[in-house]
Amino acid sequence: MKAKVEVFLKPGVLDVQGKAVEGALHTLGWKDVANVRVGRTITFDLDQTDAAKAKAEVEAMCDKLLANTVIESFRVEVG
Amino acid sequence: MKAKVEVFLKPGVLDVQGKAVEGALHTLGWKDVANVRVGRTITFDLDQTDAAKAKAEVEAMCDKLLANTVIESFRVEVG
Numbered sequence A, B: 001m002k003a004k005v006e007v008f009l010k011p012g013v014l015d016v017q018g019k020a021v022e023g024a025l026h027t028l029g030w031k032d033v034a035n036v037r038v039g040r041t042i043t044f045d046l047d048q049t050d051a052a053k054a055k056a057e058v059e060a061m062c063d064k065l066l067a068n069t070v071i072e073s074f075r076v077e078v079g
Helices: A016-027 A050-066 B015-029 B051-064
Strands: A002-009 A034-046 A074-079 B001-010 B033-046 B070-077
Touching: A002 A050, A002 B033, A016 A034, A016 B033, A016 B051, A034 A050, A034 B001, A034 B015, A050 A074, A050 B015, B001 B051, B015 B033, B033 B051, B051 B070
Parallel strands: none
Antiparallel strands: A002 A034, A002 A074, A034 B033, B001 B033, B001 B070
């Protein structure tokens, strides 16, 4: 089973990387770009056939390692 | 219109960050995890109502700034 995790900074947290990308896009002429947020995506294979169990397992991985839940939120997809 | 760009290292390129995450997950007991790849996701708003034009514009941004197309591939979603 394939798993995909998207990790983003929570809405209130300043995304300096996003601000830098936004500034660079404006400089390159794309002035209509706004609210840039940069997150990371982690994909992997998992030896688990039950989708619900797989999702619970991946959420545990996020809590323990893949995301810093103080400042980041995550979204899990399995399938 | 919202745009979402996913940037990953191309399949042949060694993903050291992915390897590190895989090792850490194994150490934490998730031995069944394999093929971990870490990429980045960039989301933003765009002042463009035509989906095809928006997609072309975002692909140009990827080529110029958001992805290093020598070693990275990208996927664009708009809507």
